[in-house]
Amino acid sequence: MALFIVVPKLPVAAMAIYPFILIKRKAYKNDKILVNHEKIHHQQQIELLIIPFYLIYLANYLINLFRFKSHHQAYLNIIFEKEAYANEGNLNYNKIRKTFAAFRG
Numbered sequence: 285m286a287l288f289i290v291v292p293k294l295p296v297a298a299m300a301i302y303p304f305i306l307i308k309r310k311a312y313k314n315d316k317i318l319v320n321h322e323k324i325h326h327q328q329q330i331e332l333l334i335i336p337f338y339l340i341y342l343a344n345y346l347i348n349l350f351r352f353k354s355h356h357q358a359y360l361n362i363i364f365e366k367e368a369y370a371n372e373g374n375l376n377y378n379k380i381r382k383t384f385a386a387f388r389g
Contacts, residue, residue: 288307328364328368
């Protein structure tokens, strides 16, 4: 079960910071795809013991920013985001997800 926190000034629709899902609007907790995307991030965070997830996420973003020279492209090409976006529509994904799936490409 996700623990939602509404943060109206959040610069994005939602953000996973285990064990919470920060959401910009209360209604977003009913958006199954958005919530599933964030729950995929929770699984990634758990398997990497939380802090290493954020370090890898940031390093991957910075490398991508250098590569693509674009915040949006750098973000979309973070390995964790690629996995979450590719599978957010599969509401059963976390049940069948393999450990370290983000690194399997």
